[in-house]
Amino acid sequence: MAQADTQETGRRGDIPEQTGSRVRRLLDHLDRWRRDPGTWRRGTVPAGCAAVLALVMIFHAQIPNDVGNLGSLLETFLPWLGLFVPLLLVIALVRRSATALIALLLPAVVWLNLFGGLMFADKSRAGGDLTVVTHNVNADNPDPATTAREVAASGADVVALEELRGSAVPTYEQALRDTYKYHTVKGTVGLWSKYPLRDSEPVDIKMGWTRALRSTVATPRGDVAVYVAHLPSVRVKFNAGFTAGQRDDSAEALGEAIAAERVDKVILLGDLNGTMNDRALAPVTSQLRSAQGAAGDGFGFSWPASFPMARIDQIMVRGMDPVSAWTLPRTNSDHLPVAASVKL
Structure with a gap:
C-alpha cells in the first residue's frame, strides 16, 4: 500500500514539475533571444x-x-x-x-x-423616426420582383434603387406598390416612399443621361430633401491606373446641387462608387455625415456582395441625427442593400 501511495503521489507531482519545466524552458528561450x-x-x-x-x-x-x-x-x-x-x-x-x-x-x-x-464600437441606438434603404439592384438582375420584395421586407419608410433597367421598372413598381404608395423614377434611379413626394426632378451630374434625382419627402416630422444618385463606375486598368475622372466630375456636380439645397434636412442615398475616405468625393462628403460612420456597427462593406471589400453604397445626412446603420442580406444584385435609421 505504501508503495502504491508513493507511485500515486509521484504521478500527481509530475504535473507541477512538468509545468515548472515548461516555464523554465520558455524563460531560458527568451533569455537566449534577449542575449x-x-x-x-x-x-x-x-x-x-x-x-x-x-x-x-x-x-x-x-x-x-x-x-x-x-x-x-x-x-x-x-x-x-x-x-x-x-x-x-x-x-x-x-x-x-x-x-x-x-x-x-x-x-x-x-x-x-x-x-x-x-x-x-457598436454606435447604434434606439429612437429613429425615419428608416431609409438604398440598393443598387444591378441592371442584369435576373429576378427583380424578388429583389424588390426583399428590400420592402426591411420595413424602410423610404427606398432608393439604382441601376434600374427601363424594361424592369414596371416589375419594381408592381412589387413595391402595396408597401409604398408614392414613387418617382428618373432615368436609372428611383425613389419609393410611404410618405408623399413632391418637387421630384432629375439632377444633372454631367453624364449625358439621368442617374440622379431629388425629391421632397413630406414626413410626419417635416420635409426632407432626398437625393438618389448613382455616380459613374471606376475601373483599375494596367495602363491607366484607377480611372475615376468621370466619377469625380459627377461628384463635383452632385456636391454643387446639395450645396444649393434650401431644405434644412437632407438625405443622400446611392451608389457613389467610392468610400468616405476617397478625397475625390469631398464635394459631397464635406457637406454630409455618413450614417455608417456615425451610427454603424463595423465597416458596413457593401460591394461586391459575394465578398464585400468596400463601402461604396452610402447613406449620408445633413440636419438630422443617424441612430443606427446596417447592411441587409444579399439579394440577386452584386451589391448589398444598406439601411439606416435617423432621428428627425
Whole structure:
C-alpha cells in the first residue's frame, strides 16, 4: 500500500514539475533571444516595412492622384492595409527580431486610431423616426420582383434603387406598390416612399443621361430633401491606373446641387462608387455625415456582395441625427442593400 501511495503521489507531482519545466524552458528561450546580439540587428527590412506602412496610413491624403489616381485607389481600400500588421508580426517572430516587433507597434496604433472605432464600437441606438434603404439592384438582375420584395421586407419608410433597367421598372413598381404608395423614377434611379413626394426632378451630374434625382419627402416630422444618385463606375486598368475622372466630375456636380439645397434636412442615398475616405468625393462628403460612420456597427462593406471589400453604397445626412446603420442580406444584385435609421 505504501508503495502504491508513493507511485500515486509521484504521478500527481509530475504535473507541477512538468509545468515548472515548461516555464523554465520558455524563460531560458527568451533569455537566449534577449542575449543574442543579432536580436536587434535582424529584421531591419520588416521594421522598415512597418514604418512605411504607418507613414502611408498617416499621410494617405498626401499621396498624389496625378498618376493613375493612386491616392483615391489607396483610400478606397485603406482599411485593408491593416492586414499587413499580422503578416509583419509573423515575419518578426520568425526572424526573432526585437527591432521589427517594436517598429510594428507604430502601424498597429495608427490603424487602430483610424479604424478602431468602426471595427470595435457598436454606435447604434434606439429612437429613429425615419428608416431609409438604398440598393443598387444591378441592371442584369435576373429576378427583380424578388429583389424588390426583399428590400420592402426591411420595413424602410423610404427606398432608393439604382441601376434600374427601363424594361424592369414596371416589375419594381408592381412589387413595391402595396408597401409604398408614392414613387418617382428618373432615368436609372428611383425613389419609393410611404410618405408623399413632391418637387421630384432629375439632377444633372454631367453624364449625358439621368442617374440622379431629388425629391421632397413630406414626413410626419417635416420635409426632407432626398437625393438618389448613382455616380459613374471606376475601373483599375494596367495602363491607366484607377480611372475615376468621370466619377469625380459627377461628384463635383452632385456636391454643387446639395450645396444649393434650401431644405434644412437632407438625405443622400446611392451608389457613389467610392468610400468616405476617397478625397475625390469631398464635394459631397464635406457637406454630409455618413450614417455608417456615425451610427454603424463595423465597416458596413457593401460591394461586391459575394465578398464585400468596400463601402461604396452610402447613406449620408445633413440636419438630422443617424441612430443606427446596417447592411441587409444579399439579394440577386452584386451589391448589398444598406439601411439606416435617423432621428428627425
